[in-house]
Amino acid sequence: xxxxxxxxxxxxxxxxxxxxxxxxxxxxxxxxxxxxxxxxxxxxxxxxxxxxxxxxxxxxxxxxxxxxxxxxxxxxxxxxxxxxxxxxxxxxxxxxxxxxxxxxxxxxxxxxxx
Amino acid sequence: xxxxxxxxxxxxxxxxxxxxxxxxxxxxxxxxxxxxxxxxxxxxxxxxxxxxxxxxxxxxxxxxxxxxxxxxxxxxxxxxxxxxxxxxxxxxxxxxxxxxxxxxxxxxxxxxxx
Numbered sequence: 001x002x003x004x005x006x007x008x009x010x011x012x013x014x015x016x017x018x019x020x021x022x023x024x025x026x027x028x029x030x031x032x033x034x035x036x037x038x039x040x041x042x043x044x045x046x047x048x049x050x051x052x053x054x055x056x057x058x059x060x061x062x063x064x065x066x067x068x069x070x071x072x073x074x075x076x077x078x079x080x081x082x083x084x085x086x087x088x089x090x091x092x093x094x095x096x097x098x099x100x101x102x103x104x105x106x107x108x109x110x111x112x113x114x
Numbered sequence: 115x116x117x118x119x120x121x122x123x124x125x126x127x128x129x130x131x132x133x134x135x136x137x138x139x140x141x142x143x144x145x146x147x148x149x150x151x152x153x154x155x156x157x158x159x160x161x162x163x164x165x166x167x168x169x170x171x172x173x174x175x176x177x178x179x180x181x182x183x184x185x186x187x188x189x190x191x192x193x194x195x196x197x198x199x200x201x202x203x204x205x206x207x208x209x210x211x212x213x214x215x216x217x218x219x220x221x222x223x224x225x226x227x228x
Contacts, residue, residue, distance in 0.1 A: 004157075031214045040123065042204055042218035043158075050213050058215065090157060094214045102148055103216060105157040 002026055004106035006091050012112045013081045021076040021109050023091030031094050032074035033058075033103065034066060036087040043090060049074055081113045116141045116207045120219035128227045133177075133192040135222050137205035140186065147188040148206040148216065149179055158204065164188060175199070200226045 007022045025032065030051045035043040035058075045058030049068040063085060065077045074093075078085060088110050092103035121136040139145055146165050150158040162173025169181040179190045188205060202223045206216040 033215065035218075040220055042118075042120075042220045043206075043216075044218070045215055048213070048215055092158075092216075101214060102160045102163050103158075103214065105150075105159075107157045 004091055004093055004104050006089075006106040006109050008109060009107065010110050012114065013078075014114050015082060017081050018077070018079050019081065020078075021089055021091075021111075022073070023075065023106060024073045025091075025093040025104070026072065027093060027095070027104065028071070029093035029095045029104070030071070032068065033092045033094075034064075034074070034076045035090045035092065036060065037090060037108075038087050046076065046089075081111075083113045085111065086113045087111060116145065116209065116212070116217045118205050118207050118217055118219035120203075120205050120222050122222055123220060124223045124225070126225040126227060127195045129197055130194050133190070133195045133199065133224065135190040135203050135205075135224065137179075137188045137190065137219060138186050139188060139205070139207045141207055141209060143209045143211060146208045146210075147179075147181060148208070149173065149177070149188075149190050150204045150206060151175075152202045152204065152221075154201070161190070161203075195224075195226045197226050197228065200224055 004025045033048040034046040047066040049055045052071045091106040094101045094103045117140045119138045148163045149161040162171045164181045172178045205219040
């Protein structure tokens with residue numbers, strides 16, 4: 001039982017390059033999330049998927065796209081990376097029964113955009 | 115709308131001293147409240163959560179938090195700090211109608227002096 005896994009762990013991009021961050025969970029959770037963490041700002045929700053086949057914008061969706069490939073996998077894509085997207089990205093999953101379920105977080109992807 | 119404010123971006127205590135990390139929330143519906151801990155270069159780990167049962171919640175590693183509706187607070191405490199408690203701590207809020215989405219505070223970095 002690996003929980004939530006993310007790849008890659010580290011990435012350096014040049015401005016304008018594209019990349020996809022991968023996330024997978026093996027807990028059979030329905031809901032998955034992408035957050036970004038910036039110093040002094042906590043974690044902010046980028047996109048989420050309440051169930052397989054659905055995705056919705058969070059607080060800071062601009063510059064990102066997501067795909068819920070199946071129940072296990074939820075990817076985050078940067079089409080044209082910008083320095084403002086330098087951050088640590090966390091994927092999380094949870095099973096929604098009334099909303100009180102805590103998220104299980106992956107180890108993070110540290111992205112630098114030059 | 116929901117929000118979380120953590121008072122103090124950095125707290126320093128001596129080993130063996132009381133740890134108090136402050137969190138105030140805003141929510142128009144009954145909140146679910148969470149404390150997460152993040153050790154350096156790692157993901158987030160749940161410490162404890164409040165989901166409308168007992169107002170005093172006990173978590174892992176000797177931490178506890180008390181939900182005070184009148185003060186809209188959910189402060190985290192530990193009677194005696196250990197060196198291993200040095201980490202960043204995040205307070206988060208959700209509710210039954212948020213689909214598991216978490217709103218995080220800015221984080222408080224806890225340092226423990228020998």
